[in-house]
Amino acid sequence: MVKNCRIKLIFAILPFFVFLKTQNSVKAGDFLEKITPEEFLEILKTQEPEEFLFDEKQAGGIQIPDSPYAKKQIKKYIEQYTRPFGKRQLSEILDNGELYRLYVRQELKKKNLPAALEYLPVVESEYKPLAVSKSGARGLWQFMDNSIAGLLKKNEYIDERYDPWLSTDAALKKLEENYRQFKDWPLAIAAYNCGAGAMKKILSKSEKKDFWYISEKGLLRDQSVQYVPKLLAICILATNEKKYGMSLPEITASKRYAEFDFLTTEKQINLDRLSSELKMEPSILKKLNPALLQNCTPPDQKYQLRLPAGMKESAKIALNEIFAENNENNYPTRHIVKKGETLWSISKKYGTSVLTLQKINGLKDGDILSEGKILYIR
Numbered sequence: 001m002v003k004n005c006r007i008k009l010i011f012a013i014l015p016f017f018v019f020l021k022t023q024n025s026v027k028a029g030d031f032l033e034k035i036t037p038e039e040f041l042e043i044l045k046t047q048e049p050e051e052f053l054f055d056e057k058q059a060g061g062i063q064i065p066d067s068p069y070a071k072k073q074i075k076k077y078i079e080q081y082t083r084p085f086g087k088r089q090l091s092e093i094l095d096n097g098e099l100y101r102l103y104v105r106q107e108l109k110k111k112n113l114p115a116a117l118e119y120l121p122v123v124e125s126e127y128k129p130l131a132v133s134k135s136g137a138r139g140l141w142q143f144m145d146n147s148i149a150g151l152l153k154k155n156e157y158i159d160e161r162y163d164p165w166l167s168t169d170a171a172l173k174k175l176e177e178n179y180r181q182f183k184d185w186p187l188a189i190a191a192y193n194c195g196a197g198a199m200k201k202i203l204s205k206s207e208k209k210d211f212w213y214i215s216e217k218g219l220l221r222d223q224s225v226q227y228v229p230k231l232l233a234i235c236i237l238a239t240n241e242k243k244y245g246m247s248l249p250e251i252t253a254s255k256r257y258a259e260f261d262f263l264t265t266e267k268q269i270n271l272d273r274l275s276s277e278l279k280m281e282p283s284i285l286k287k288l289n290p291a292l293l294q295n296c297t298p299p300d301q302k303y304q305l306r307l308p309a310g311m312k313e314s315a316k317i318a319l320n321e322i323f324a325e326n327n328e329n330n331y332p333t334r335h336i337v338k339k340g341e342t343l344w345s346i347s348k349k350y351g352t353s354v355l356t357l358q359k360i361n362g363l364k365d366g367d368i369l370s371e372g373k374i375l376y377i378r
Helices: 002-021 028-034 037-045 068-081 084-096 101-111 115-125 164-182 185-194 196-204 211-216 222-239 271-278 282-288 312-325 343-350 354-361
Strands: 260-265 303-308 333-336 374-377
Touching (some): 084 115, 084 222, 101 164, 115 164, 115 185, 115 222, 164 185, 185 196, 260 312, 271 282, 271 312, 271 354, 303 312, 354 374
Antiparallel strands (some): 333 374
């Protein structure tokens, strides 16, 4: 009796772990931590996805061929995401993109590109701008170091792969370039995953220049084979919620998620210091300027800061006050905090006061100095 119960339990939860295995950036343990006991019981009860008629001819401007293989590949992901745990995960991922999806959508429309590409960051990074893969790909669109030449900047102070807006522009340029080369959107999208050079080599060995053909014939690596149908399935679900019983976060044009102010600074500025002058949480500026690696703009060069809408004039005044305090625009020394150091010990080292250090760096009483944090001294 006990043995039979165990076998039933294994078969009940097997679809759940099969689903998790297909998610590149989600670990089973991480997901299990997020679900309640009630939701897990619901998962156990729901062994099969809801029945539905899959008759889609296109997804977000990308044609779906009338072939059993293509439909089977797409339907597989629709079934996974229409299970209770799949619905929850997709909803959370689209929530991650709340600040960025409208910009992506607007740029796709402006460039006359397929609307399905709005959901490519779902597959790439779960819409997390600071995502880093095991292979070292970074940002919303998961650029590798060797794929950003002529598109994005990377140095000691900035890595534009982390900037959702700049990396979106770069990704769309690369996708456009792929489409010009391969004349087919599924091929162009798969090439974004495996590389245009690899795709060109594969097609040179294929009878047909068709994504579904090279996938079915096993000419393409499995990750790239799954990449396109997964994207199309997510797009179908997000744009046909009622049909597939989904309830997903939506971004409307009336929301101001894509509206910002910009201010160019020609000198280095500490984000904590500027946040303190603007009386805003430092996390706001950091979220809007994620390409900055050092909590400050690059020294001795212009940098365009992104600000909340309506903050440009206040930021101008704040910058002027900061520059005036910094000895007629001579910028402070950078100090990297070492293990065991305190504001008091650092102030003694540089002949300044704790109060001055707090003011320059936007710190308050009780703030903990973490090893590696950069402080500015004057």
